[in-house]
Amino acid sequence: MLLDVKNLKTYFYSKRGVLRAVDNVSIGVNRREFISIVGESGCGKSTLAYSIIRLIDTPGKIVNGKILFDGKNLVELSEEEMRKLRGREIGMVFQDPMTSLDPLEKIGEQIVETIIEHQDVDKKEAWERAAILLEKVGLSGDRVNYYPHQLSGGQRQRVMIALAVSLNPKLLIADEPTTALDVIVQEKIMDLLEGMKRENRAVILITHDFALAADRSDKIAVMYAGWLIEFGEADKLANEPLHPYSEGLISSVPDVWEDRDIKPMPGFPPDLIDPPKGCRFRPRCPKAMDKCINEPPTFSVNGRIVKCWLYGENK
Amino acid sequence: MEVKNLATTIFRIPEVEGRWMVMSGLAIVCIVLIMAIFAPLIAPYDPTKSSGEILEAPSMKHLMGTDNLGRDIFSRIIYGSRVVLMVVFSASLVSMSIGVPIGLISGYFGGKLDRAISMLMDSMYAFPSLILAIAIAAVLGPSVVNAVVAISVVYVPTYFRMIRGQTLSLKSRLFVEAAKAIGAKDTRIMGRYILPNIVTTVVVVFSLSVADAILTEAGLSFLGFIVTAPTPDWGFELSAGRPYLPAGYWWMITFPGLMVMLLSLGFALIGEGLSEIYAPGRER
Amino acid sequence: MIEVKNLKKYFPVQKSAIEVLLSKKIEYIRAVDGISFKVEKGEVLSLVGESGCGKTTTGRILVGLEDPTDGKIIFKGKDITKLDKEEFRKVRRHLQMIFQDPYASLNPKMKIGEHIEDPLIIHNIADNKEARELALQMLERVGLVPADQFYNRLPYQLSGGQRQRVAIARAMILKPEFVVADEPVSMIDVSLRAAILDLLMSFKAEYSLSMLFITHDLSVARVVGDRIAVMYLGKIVEIGETRKVIHRPKHPYTAALLSAVPSFLKREIKIEIIGDVANPRDPPPGCKYHPRCPFAKEICSKEEPKLEGKKHLAACHFPLDLNL
Numbered sequence: 001m002l003l004d005v006k007n008l009k010t011y012f013y014s015k016r017g018v019l020r021a022v023d024n025v026s027i028g029v030n031r032r033e034f035i036s037i038v039g040e041s042g043c044g045k046s047t048l049a050y051s052i053i054r055l056i057d058t059p060g061k062i063v064n065g066k067i068l069f070d071g072k073n074l075v076e077l078s079e080e081e082m083r084k085l086r087g088r089e090i091g092m093v094f095q096d097p098m099t100s101l102d103p104l105e106k107i108g109e110q111i112v113e114t115i116i117e118h119q120d121v122d123k124k125e126a127w128e129r130a131a132i133l134l135e136k137v138g139l140s141g142d143r144v145n146y147y148p149h150q151l152s153g154g155q156r157q158r159v160m161i162a163l164a165v166s167l168n169p170k171l172l173i174a175d176e177p178t179t180a181l182d183v184i185v186q187e188k189i190m191d192l193l194e195g196m197k198r199e200n201r202a203v204i205l206i207t208h209d210f211a212l213a214a215d216r217s218d219k220i221a222v223m224y225a226g227w228l229i230e231f232g233e234a235d236k237l238a239n240e241p242l243h244p245y246s247e248g249l250i251s252s253v254p255d256v257w258e259d260r261d262i263k264p265m266p267g268f269p270p271d272l273i274d275p276p277k278g279c280r281f282r283p284r285c286p287k288a289m290d291k292c293i294n295e296p297p298t299f300s301v302n303g304r305i306v307k308c309w310l311y312g313e314n315k
Numbered sequence: 316m317e318v319k320n321l322a323t324t325i326f327r328i329p330e331v332e333g334r335w336m337v338m339s340g341l342a343i344v345c346i347v348l349i350m351a352i353f354a355p356l357i358a359p360y361d362p363t364k365s366s367g368e369i370l371e372a373p374s375m376k377h378l379m380g381t382d383n384l385g386r387d388i389f390s391r392i393i394y395g396s397r398v399v400l401m402v403v404f405s406a407s408l409v410s411m412s413i414g415v416p417i418g419l420i421s422g423y424f425g426g427k428l429d430r431a432i433s434m435l436m437d438s439m440y441a442f443p444s445l446i447l448a449i450a451i452a453a454v455l456g457p458s459v460v461n462a463v464v465a466i467s468v469v470y471v472p473t474y475f476r477m478i479r480g481q482t483l484s485l486k487s488r489l490f491v492e493a494a495k496a497i498g499a500k501d502t503r504i505m506g507r508y509i510l511p512n513i514v515t516t517v518v519v520v521f522s523l524s525v526a527d528a529i530l531t532e533a534g535l536s537f538l539g540f541i542v543t544a545p546t547p548d549w550g551f552e553l554s555a556g557r558p559y560l561p562a563g564y565w566w567m568i569t570f571p572g573l574m575v576m577l578l579s580l581g582f583a584l585i586g587e588g589l590s591e592i593y594a595p596g597r598e599r
Numbered sequence: 600m601i602e603v604k605n606l607k608k609y610f611p612v613q614k615s616a617i618e619v620l621l622s623k624k625i626e627y628i629r630a631v632d633g634i635s636f637k638v639e640k641g642e643v644l645s646l647v648g649e650s651g652c653g654k655t656t657t658g659r660i661l662v663g664l665e666d667p668t669d670g671k672i673i674f675k676g677k678d679i680t681k682l683d684k685e686e687f688r689k690v691r692r693h694l695q696m697i698f699q700d701p702y703a704s705l706n707p708k709m710k711i712g713e714h715i716e717d718p719l720i721i722h723n724i725a726d727n728k729e730a731r732e733l734a735l736q737m738l739e740r741v742g743l744v745p746a747d748q749f750y751n752r753l754p755y756q757l758s759g760g761q762r763q764r765v766a767i768a769r770a771m772i773l774k775p776e777f778v779v780a781d782e783p784v785s786m787i788d789v790s791l792r793a794a795i796l797d798l799l800m801s802f803k804a805e806y807s808l809s810m811l812f813i814t815h816d817l818s819v820a821r822v823v824g825d826r827i828a829v830m831y832l833g834k835i836v837e838i839g840e841t842r843k844v845i846h847r848p849k850h851p852y853t854a855a856l857l858s859a860v861p862s863f864l865k866r867e868i869k870i871e872i873i874g875d876v877a878n879p880r881d882p883p884p885g886c887k888y889h890p891r892c893p894f895a896k897e898i899c900s901k902e903e904p905k906l907e908g909k910k911h912l913a914a915c916h917f918p919l920d921l922n923l
Contacts, residue, residue: 040790154650182649182815184872187859208789211818215861238863252793254818256845256860257923262822264794268758489703496662497718497769498691507717511708 001068002202003029003052003171008065010044010051013058017273021047021060023226026298029171029204032197036205036213036234038249039223042269045206046095048223049173052204053090054082070170091169093161095176101148107159108144115166133162138188154181161189165196172196175206190216210253214238222246225270225280232304242306244287279309333591340522340584347578351396358390363545370564380566382552383559388566391547392574398548399578402459402541403528406466411521413467414474419513421475422482423505433479440472444527445534452540462541466531470524477520481513515593522586529579549575600640600809601661601777605633606670608656612880628879630656632833633670635906638777641807645824645841647814647856651876652830654813658779661811662696663687674777692722695770697799699782701762705754711765712738712750718773737768741798760791764798771802778803781813796823817860821845829853832879832887839911846923849913851892854921868923886916894919 005027012019022044029035037045050056052067054074067074069090074082086092102110111130115121121129131141137158148156161177174193178186193203194216207213213220213234220237222230222245230243241247251263267284270276276283278293285292291309298305299312350357359378360366365385366377373380379388421429439447451465485491486509494508535541536550544551549571556567609627631653638644646654659665661672663679671678679690698704705714715737716730725733731750738746741764754762763783770778780799784792800823803810812823820827821841828838829852837850848854855872871893877883883890889899898916906912 040788152650183817183856183859183861184649186861190861209861210789211863212861214863249790250863252790254793254822255862255864256818256821256857257862257864257866259821262793262796264797265790489698489700490706492664493696493698493704493766493769494706494717496664496691496696497721498688499717499721500688503721507709508706512706 001028002031002033002070003204004066004068005048005052006066006068008048008051008067009063010047010056010060011063012060014273019272020226020275021272022051024065025223025226025228027221027228027231029202031170031200031202033219034194034197034203034205034217035219035221036207036217037221037223038207038210038213040208040249040269042225042272043223044226044272045223046175049092049175049204049206052173053086053092054079087164087167087169089170091164091167091172093164093172093174093177095179101156101159103148106145106147107151108146111144111159111163111166114163119168129166133166134159136165136188136192137162138185154185157181158185158189161192165192168199169201171202171204173204173206176208177205178212186212210238210250211255222249225275226272227280227307228298228305229281229307230305237304242301242304242311243281243308244285244310245281248284248286333588336584336588336591338588340581340586340588343577343581344585347396347400347574347581350393351400354393354397358387358393360387360390362386362390362394362547370559370567372564373566379570382555382567383564386545388552388570391552392549392570395547395549395552395571396574396578398459398536398542398546399529399532399575402462402466402532403525406463406532407470407521407525407528409463409467410470410524411474411517414471415478415517417471418475418478419482419505419509422479423486423501423509429479432475436472436475439468440476442469444469444531448531448535449538449540452535457540457543459541462532462535465535465540466528469531470528473524473527474517474520477516478513481516482509485509485512515589519586519590519593522582522589526579526582526586529575529582533575600638600642600674602635602637602671602673603657603661604635604671604673606631606635606657606660606672607633607668608653608660608665609668626880629833629882630879631660631667634830634833634835636828636835636838638809638811640776640809641803642825643803643810643812643823645812645814645820645827646830647817647820647827648830649815649856649876651832651879653833654830655781657830658696658781658811658813661777661779662694663691664696689722692718692773693776695773695775695778697763697766697770697778697780697783700786701759701766702786704766705762707754709753710750711743711752711754711757714754714765715768715772718769722773724773733772734768737772741765741768742794743768760787760795763787763795767795767798767802771806774806775808776806777809777811779811779813782815783812784819785814785816792819799823817845817856818862829856832877832882834887834914835906836888836915837911837913838906839908839913843911847911847921848923849908849911849918849920850888850915851894851919852888853913854919855891857923866923868921886914 005025008022008025010022012021025048037048039045051062056062062075065075108127108130111133112123112126115126115129127144130144134143135141139155139158157177164172178189193205196203205217217234219232220234221228222243224245230237230246238250241250248265252265254260254262270280279296282288282292287310289309296307296309298307301311363386366381366387367385368381369385370383371377371381377387377389379392382388417432421432448465448469451468452461455461455464491504491508494504533550536548537554542548542551552571553568559567608631609629612626612628634657636644646657648654656665660667667680672680674690674694679687682690712731712734715734719725719730719733735746735750738749743749743761743764783799784795787795802808814820824841826839827841827844828835829850831852837844837848837853844853845857848857851870854870858866858868858870873891873893877890885900885902886904889895894917896917904914904916906914
């Protein structure tokens with residue numbers, strides 16, 4: 001397994017109390033796998049991603065767990081060692097790409113710099129590759145000569161994705177990379193991300209769009225209130241969700257090709273500082289039982305992982 | 316504004332929060348306010364009467380010494396605060412009442428009117444405040460009322476610019492457009508949608524321009540444009556004490572000078588502190 | 600109910616100093632380049648397209664936030680583009696808008712209740728006491744209960760979804776006849792969207808509203824729209840009944856959009872689209888879409904196709920004949 005997260009707990013300490021953003025999550029990704037982590041805002045999916053690349057800062061802290069990447073436990077590495085890993089071995093595309101583009105350099109130059117550093121090519125070849133990379137994210141190749149301020153927010157986001165991909169990391173984590181973008185561009189970017197599978201790499205996509213996850217991933221992980229509540233093969237999960245939350249989420253989303261009976265999800269995601277006792281989904285769950293006042297264990301059902309009392313008994 | 320920089324250099328320690336600045340500023344201002352309000356109760360002597368001992372150094376009997384006519388400086392400082400506060404507050408209130416509405420209307424409607432007014436305001440703003448105040452006071456003649464007029468005119472452009480700037484940026488905000496789409500009239504938009512959102516700016520500008528106005532008032536008073544003897548006023552004391560400094564009688568100048576600086580600092584701290592607290596981006 | 604005829608909006612291009620010195624012509628961005636459509640009473644027309652296609656500008660023109668460069672908008676028997684400021688203000692009562700960003704469309708200093716009362720007071724429909732009553736009722740109607748508590752809150756105390764409900768309440772309190780909804784759910788969390796859409800549709804049914812629903816999400820357009828209009832570079836390239844356009848798209852752009860939309864179902868078709876959106880400052884000759892169209896032929900670069908058809912129209916020299 002390329003990435004093996006075991007019992008990860010990332011908590012945030014505030015005046016109001018302890019915010020259990022990621023609460024005992026275990027998940028694994030193999031090479032050539034594309035997995036999506038799906039959930040509403042506040043479910044912990046972004047925190048999980050930031051924990052993996054160890055970008056959690058006070059008041060947050062990785063309290064427990066192992067993050068095994070290519071044999072190494074990332075939780076135990078020093079900041080210096082992590083810095084060497086970031087970008088090159090584990091790439092990340094953030095939600096808000098205002099960060100890493102130098103406003104004084106043409107975007108082509110910035111891509112070329114990274115290409116030269118990691119691939120054995122001369123400058124001419126690097127510029128050509130940069131142009132191709134831009135085409136792959138749906139921008140025309142001649143934009144290599146543009147400066148960041150000449151591009152729109154969505155275009156800059158695409159350049160960031162191109163940069164992250166050009167570093168050729170073993171694992172790429174993309175946090176809502178296409179939220180601000182149109183469908184056509186979204187498709188191009190998804191093609192690009194999926195393409196990484198062919199190069200023996202792995203991709204983790206973080207999104208709130210279930211249809212997008214179902215469309216492209218090999219596996220889907222559903223998070224709710226800091227828990228991993230379901231994980232399994234994408235197609236099967238999307239068509240036959242086991243956990244009532246996954247079911248509710250899927251039924252509340254329209255699809256362009258068929259008339260579905262859209263049912264809004266009742267209630268709101270819980271306060272992570274003071275979550276409901278027992279199963280955190282219980283207040284909103286149409287199938288809640290008496291048992292659910294106790295935290296459900298994680299059961300394995302035909303290759304699917306579900307954290308719900310409907311699928312097993314306590315041992 | 317020089318005062319703003321002074322406060323900034325002394326107090327811009329990163330860890331010191333806006334709240335501390337406002338607190339310390341308020342403390343200073345309150346002390347002076349109490350001084351002014353309760354002057355008859357606090358001042359140990361009558362400020363206009365001589366006690367006989369001229370040019371006495373500060374002592375237990377005369378905390379700040381006596382001036383060249385034997386009057387207790389401490390009492391003169393206390394009574395002087397009344398003139399300073401009254402002139403500066405009235406002038407600032409007048410400036411605000413003129414500058415804010417003009418800034419709001421000009422910024423909101425734009426066009427030729429805005430361009431014309433902005434040009435006028437910019438040319439006034441280009442003058443150093445003291446010079447402009449002197450020019451106006453010279454034309455009107457020395458008196459407390461004329462000083463108030465002169466100082467209020469000087470600060471109108473300050474309010475105008477800040478309010479106009481804020482109005483311009485608020486004008487294009489979505490919630491203002493939403494109000495237009497509902498069908499709100501311009502007056503309603505200005506009054507209910509724009510004005511409430513610039514109140515914090517107005518308060519900050521008020522504090523900072525009072526800080527500056529104190530210096531301007533001191534300057535005008537120094538040149539004799541405000542009070543005439545024997546009325547005490549800090550700037551006036553400074554000019555009266557100046558000839559005695561070379562002879563070593565430092566207390567006539569030092570205490571009024573310190574008071575001017577301190578009071579100005581107090582208001583600057585309030586203004587800067589408030590602008591830290593209400594910094595843009597910290598939506599309340 | 601509302602009819603738009605040949606609507607145009609051209610924005611003059613901001614030039615740098617050098618550009619001003621070198622060229623004499625004023626260039627325009629043709630944000631909306633001659634579009635026409637009707638929305639009948641009780642009907643929802645979805646306006647879809649990528650960003651920059653002109654859909655938001657169209658919405659803004661309809662509610663008077665932009666002045667059109669040309670064209671007519673016939674509403675309640677009058678061309679509202681020709682009305683003066685005061686007359687238009689009165690028309691606004693029947694023509695409301697719901698904005699995309701729930702975090703920016705509410706006044707941070709006004710109470711929630713005041714937001715909802717405002718339209719009533721502005722149009723002199725109710726006095727203070729009545730307005731408060733109506734506002735409280737409306738708060739209950741949109742699910743913000745307990746109403747009297749929400750009445751006194753300020754926007755920063757509400758979540759995005761709640762704020763959008765306030766925006767809807769504010770738009771609906773005047774019982775308008777036509778509403779422009781500009782991407783009302785795109786900034787709302789996915790699981791909460793269905794509830795907001797439900798709320799909107801319930802008002803539409805109750806008041807027999809006509810709605811122009813602007814969105815880039817075709818899945819949402821399918822749910823809300825009776826008809827759908829697809830825009831590209833300021834023009835409508837296809838318009839017709841929602842299900843017909845989705846399952847039998849005529850224009851290659853519509854087909855390309857459809858094949859790019861993520862779905863739970865597997866699609867049988869994949870239509871290519873070449874390159875990036877053309878520069879609106881320099882649109883291509885002939886059919887604006889031809890440089891990106893995999894089916895383009897010579898005539899497409901010379902002659903601009905007109906919108907043709909009876910109830911399902913498309914602007915294409917070689918419309919597709921698909922069954923998806």
